[in-house]
Amino acid sequence: MQLTVNGHPAYAYTGGKPFDAALPTVVFIHGAEHDHCVWVLQSRYLAHHGHGVLAVDLPAHGRSGGEPLRTVEAMADWVRALLDAAGVQKAVLVGHSMGSLIAIECAARYPDRVTKLVLMGTAFPMKVSDELLTATRDDEPLAQDMVNIWSHSAYAHYPSNPGPGFWVIGENLRLMQRQKPGVMHADFSACNDYANGVAACGQVKCPVLLVTGKRDMMTPPRATKDIVNALPDKRIVEIAGSGDAIMAEKPDDLLDAIRAFV
Amino acid sequence: MPAPRYLGFDTLSLHAGQQPDPTTGARATPIFQTTSYVFRDTDHAASLFNMERAGHVYSRISNPTNAVLEERIAALEGGIGAIATASGQAALHLAVATIAGAGSHVVASRSLYGGSHNLLHYTLRRFGIDTTFIDPRNLDAWREAIRPNTKLLYAETLGNPGLDVLDIPSVSALAHDAKLPLLVDSTFTTPYLLRPFDLGADLIYHSATKFLGGHGVAIGGLLVDSGAFDWEASGRFPELTEPYDGFHGMDFQEESTVAAFLLRARREGLRDFGACMAPMVAFQILQGIETLSVRMDRHISNTRKVVEFLTKQAAVESVSYPELPSHPDHELAKKLLPKGCGAVFTFAIKGGRPAGRKFIETLRVFSHLANVGDAKSLVIHPASTTHFRMDDAALLAAGIGPGTIRLSIGLEDPQDLIDDLAQALRVSQKA
Numbered sequence: 001m002q003l004t005v006n007g008h009p010a011y012a013y014t015g016g017k018p019f020d021a022a023l024p025t026v027v028f029i030h031g032a033e034h035d036h037c038v039w040v041l042q043s044r045y046l047a048h049h050g051h052g053v054l055a056v057d058l059p060a061h062g063r064s065g066g067e068p069l070r071t072v073e074a075m076a077d078w079v080r081a082l083l084d085a086a087g088v089q090k091a092v093l094v095g096h097s098m099g100s101l102i103a104i105e106c107a108a109r110y111p112d113r114v115t116k117l118v119l120m121g122t123a124f125p126m127k128v129s130d131e132l133l134t135a136t137r138d139d140e141p142l143a144q145d146m147v148n149i150w151s152h153s154a155y156a157h158y159p160s161n162p163g164p165g166f167w168v169i170g171e172n173l174r175l176m177q178r179q180k181p182g183v184m185h186a187d188f189s190a191c192n193d194y195a196n197g198v199a200a201c202g203q204v205k206c207p208v209l210l211v212t213g214k215r216d217m218m219t220p221p222r223a224t225k226d227i228v229n230a231l232p233d234k235r236i237v238e239i240a241g242s243g244d245a246i247m248a249e250k251p252d253d254l255l256d257a258i259r260a261f262v
Numbered sequence: 263m264p265a266p267r268y269l270g271f272d273t274l275s276l277h278a279g280q281q282p283d284p285t286t287g288a289r290a291t292p293i294f295q296t297t298s299y300v301f302r303d304t305d306h307a308a309s310l311f312n313m314e315r316a317g318h319v320y321s322r323i324s325n326p327t328n329a330v331l332e333e334r335i336a337a338l339e340g341g342i343g344a345i346a347t348a349s350g351q352a353a354l355h356l357a358v359a360t361i362a363g364a365g366s367h368v369v370a371s372r373s374l375y376g377g378s379h380n381l382l383h384y385t386l387r388r389f390g391i392d393t394t395f396i397d398p399r400n401l402d403a404w405r406e407a408i409r410p411n412t413k414l415l416y417a418e419t420l421g422n423p424g425l426d427v428l429d430i431p432s433v434s435a436l437a438h439d440a441k442l443p444l445l446v447d448s449t450f451t452t453p454y455l456l457r458p459f460d461l462g463a464d465l466i467y468h469s470a471t472k473f474l475g476g477h478g479v480a481i482g483g484l485l486v487d488s489g490a491f492d493w494e495a496s497g498r499f500p501e502l503t504e505p506y507d508g509f510h511g512m513d514f515q516e517e518s519t520v521a522a523f524l525l526r527a528r529r530e531g532l533r534d535f536g537a538c539m540a541p542m543v544a545f546q547i548l549q550g551i552e553t554l555s556v557r558m559d560r561h562i563s564n565t566r567k568v569v570e571f572l573t574k575q576a577a578v579e580s581v582s583y584p585e586l587p588s589h590p591d592h593e594l595a596k597k598l599l600p601k602g603c604g605a606v607f608t609f610a611i612k613g614g615r616p617a618g619r620k621f622i623e624t625l626r627v628f629s630h631l632a633n634v635g636d637a638k639s640l641v642i643h644p645a646s647t648t649h650f651r652m653d654d655a656a657l658l659a660a661g662i663g664p665g666t667i668r669l670s671i672g673l674e675d676p677q678d679l680i681d682d683l684a685q686a687l688r689v690s691q692k693a
Contacts, residue, residue: 041313155337160343162313163525164317164326169268174342175519251316
């Protein structure tokens with residue numbers, strides 16, 4: 001689905017069905033150097049089970065135009081503008097990693113537009129090591145390898161994603177390589193610079209589901225402590241045998257957690 | 263903090279795609295000898311059919327043993343995924359049929375395995391897919407053969423049987439200039455000797471029957487996607503970038519930025535043509551891949567010794583192997599194939615066809631049969647077997663003469679191979 005948001009083309013995958021704003025809407029927000037397709041299984045399922053789905057490509061990612069946004073706050077405003085463009089009054093926001101920070105900030109800023117949050121691969125502060133941040137600027141292939149290796153907990157996945165026969169680690173690397181030059185540094189800088197996490201969590205009024213990967217090396221469960229403490233209404237699901245890339249490593253477990261919550 | 267690194271080739275050969283079985287603890291990959299899989303409930307069934315969940319429905323489409331093999335070869339090639347097929351020919355057909363149909367065109371190397379040449383020149387032409395065959399060393403010929411309806415450029419990494427080394431960086435660059443993908447048959451090289459995706463190829467297929475399986479016991483194929491080709495930006499592939507009525511109106515490129523090709527290949531080609539791999543075969547090929555690097559090192563070492571021997575024999579007119587300075591692709595081979603140029607090569611025997619016949623019939627250790635890449639050493643006369651449908655002109659163009667003998671060097675004691683060749687050469691010259 002093509003929209004225009006803030007004057008730029010914006011793309012959202014609608015789960016293989018035409019988007020219907022009259023249905024309860026779920027917005028999926030990807031993480032750094034990714035696009036909508038990381039959510040293909042979960043979003044496709046919900047779209048065929050009574051939801052309107054918008055799995056977005058953030059500005060400059062995937063099929064969306066414009067320049068990469070430089071702050072989590074700007075990305076949160078963009079999500080609200082996207083809801084306006086799609087004619088959606090209220091939505092559940094599902095975010096991964098950087099997308100989880102965007103979802104928190106959006107729910108804090110626009111509490112009347114967000115009914116529930118699902119956060120995974122989240123942490124606050126989401127500090128990026130100097131080595132990685134420098135690599136995102138000076139050596140994207142190295143940075144992509146670092147992130148790719150740290151994002152996965154295993155070298156075998158059952159039944160893989162988006163289906164049998166896919167090598168999840170190779171797939172994730174290619175997806176990062178498809179993003180435009182400069183996007184990775186902008187994304188990781190935005191995560192690193194975001195300072196409003198705890199304050200924003202305190203302003204979140206809606207129920208929150210946190211999904212953590214037990215073997216997450218990028219945003220280990222201990223790094224969610226401040227967020228967990230600051231959120232008033234939350235529940236936590238820990239998924240065994242998954243790293244940061246929960247959507248790819250444990251797609252069914254994640255879907256079941258989301259289904260039960262939304 | 264040490265820089266993170268991916269697992270190495272040898273480790274991936276053993277581990278990629280498989281963990282100990284969570285139910286039984288089995289360390290080896292179980293053979294899931296089942297046609298189908300029980301659904302948890304009706305919603306689970308529907309969501310599997312509609313690709314809302316990942317999982318297995320029916321073993322023609324996917325199977326857990328096959329999936330291990332598919333992930334493993336994808337990991338070894340540096341791709342995003344793979345599809346196991348009934349044979350290498352089935353993998354080639356699946357690759358072509360996924361993106362080409364009646365009215366489409368393929369540009370192919372003329373130095374191909376005879377079966378591949380048959381498929382393109384005769385059979386697919388009957389279904390409206392036209393192929394232009396060109397000299398793979400002539401980059402202008404590749405470029406000039408491309409038409410508005412071309413869908414694919416295709417060649418073998420080491421041409422059969424003359425071992426033309428494909429200049430993958432140059433051919434892939436001109437393919438990409440034309441917004442077309444390059445498909446390579448990497449059967450002779452395996453990912454141990456060459457990783458075509460690193461050089462610019464977009465799709466790879468293997469006859470896994472050969473070096474990957476390695477023991478001459480199972481027929482199978484593997485089709486691997488790099489995930490790097492941008493089908494959307496190309497604009498030449500509505501099969502992947504527009505809704506497909508045959509699968510719930512799915513737009514494969516929209517479903518996955520990188521996996522559109524494999525999604526359609528499995529959800530259409532494997533589903534409808536049905537040339538799937540049996541799980542027992544997948545297990546056997548996995549067993550072979552576990553020792554791929556060890557075996558390939560021995561294949562190469564033995565081949566070098568045999569080649570050196572043959573080049574010194576009065577009964578041998580010429581030896582065609584890219585590691586020899588006399589081979590036209592010697593310099594390119596040094597650059598692209600530093601670990602070795604495979605274990606299959608040809609030589610021309612003095613005395614033409616009668617001497618060749620006598621030579622083959624006198625060999626004791628070498629087996630006379632139509633295969634390569636076995637642990638055992640093999641021999642064949644291409645002009646009367648693998649390439650017998652080609653006329654003399656086409657044979658000559660493919661580097662095959664009436665006295666050309668093809669050898670596939672196995673893992674035996676190399677001195678035994680040399681002794682066997684020596685006695686057969688002696689007898690051949692007495693004919």
